[in-house]
Amino acid sequence: MTRTTGATDLAPRTYAWEIRASGLQVRAGRKKMAVDGLDLSLGIGAHGLLGPNGAGKTTLIRALATVLRPAGGELELLGKSMSGLGDLRALRRRIGYLPQEFGYYKRFTVREFVEYMAWLKEVPKADIPGAVQRAVERVGLADRADHRMKTLSGGMVRRAGIAQAIVNDPDLLLLDEPTAGLDPAQRLRFRELLQELGREACVIVSTHLVEDVAAACSDVVLFADGRLVYQGTPEVLAAAGGPEHPGDSPLERGYSALLSHSEQPGGTW
Template sequence: MSEQVLVEVSDLAVVLGRGKKQRRAVDGLDLRLGAGVHGLLGPNGAGKTTLVRVLATVLPPSSGDISLLGVDVRDVRRRRELRRQIGYLPQAFGYYPRFTVREFVEYFAWLKEVPAARAGVAVDTALERVGLADRAGDRMKSLSGGMLRRAGVAQALVNDPRVLLLDEPTAGLDPEQRVAFRSLLRELALDAAVVVSTHLVEDVAGACTHVVLMEAGRVVATGTPAGLAEAGRRGLVHDGDGVCGLVGSGSADDGLASAIERGYTGVLRAARVSGPGAAPVVLPEPAASTSGAPTSAAGA
């Protein structure tokens, strides 16, 4: 994995709504992401989708700095160049029902300014990667929910992005497709930052190299799935200063997914006790972790 920082977010705040309905969807968020699959985990309303939208340059930040691939997203002159290297699948994925799958991906290749000479190969590759090559001639409206999602991923991949932002990408996929999709994500993440917003801990367990836990618009913990699982197996401790540690020896019988789920629940509980001022927790790697060691830090 490259050490290069591809996504850098500093003190990000996003205020949504107006007047009495105004709320801070993201509040003082810091994040540094390199190549790899980064799972964004958090309850509903944690700010995951808002963060992904800001990273996709769809939603302007209210304050703070965001740099993607070394480019400030506020730099209007370089935004077009930046967007050529972003792939994005929104949570609410609209599509053109009359397009064939191939036309749909082709159209997005054009929108992403993939050179015409390379577009044909890029479209074929994207369709093969999501397993829709044999359905390329089908109309979008004839696809199942899972296939539509895969077509959405194909459009996100067609420009071979260095920052890939996927909001609930596995929703609607059957188990077999999910396994294949996780494998694809790992492959893509060799030289790209893949940010996956998900509710499914299986996705985190199966595909993510890093996890970012969010709660109330801020990052409450970062680490690896293994670290989160370890926290789940051994339990977290809160010492009143907002600093957490691992306690106990855990159970070796726990499955990874269920351990992650328990770790996720424990981290959120601890974060709520610590309050919004507490620093994010850096989850220790299982091999390096020691009982009760303080692990507070920012970013991954």
């Protein structure tokens, strides 16, 4: 599929990283500091965000989606500092976001839902029909494009959510548990799509399924208690574990080993 070229694509690149965080702090609610002192730089590619429940992954994704403002530290997205940045509309036009749960009008067809989201993202009116068609084709819903959302299975709804996230050809794509409800065949196609998207954009996938990360992501970010535990390749993460660590695969055992190590004083890699 060809990516729509706009003025932003033709402008000279002025930043080194799509995401750069330094000492980043983000609150979940009024009191809890769910992200606490994060240093992280990510560029183009598919990056897997792993971590146990309550690690702060969703809070981090929400901050990267500009839903939450940093409570401290520095955060730059696509070369724009979030400190004192007023109008977020221009930045949000370049971001795609799939939250764990998303709302939609049940009487909308898939096409109408993705069209509506394209309009919200200020995709040029003349470009919307083509952008919507490409998005639904990429997630395998072309044959369901004119079916109402309320008639879809849970996995199909999730794929419609992915379609709306990519309809604007984002430079930064944030997917929170995107494979929930997908069957094995759909997950395989999703992995292929991740690799495809990661060639042109910075893609972050938050998931509990380490095998998806191993198959589709060139980079792993392991997160626990609001802090970075590990950043590197899936191969190095897999090598960190041994037979004494819990898990059904080398990557799961490496994941367990580093989480166990991070719980010890001075244990962050």
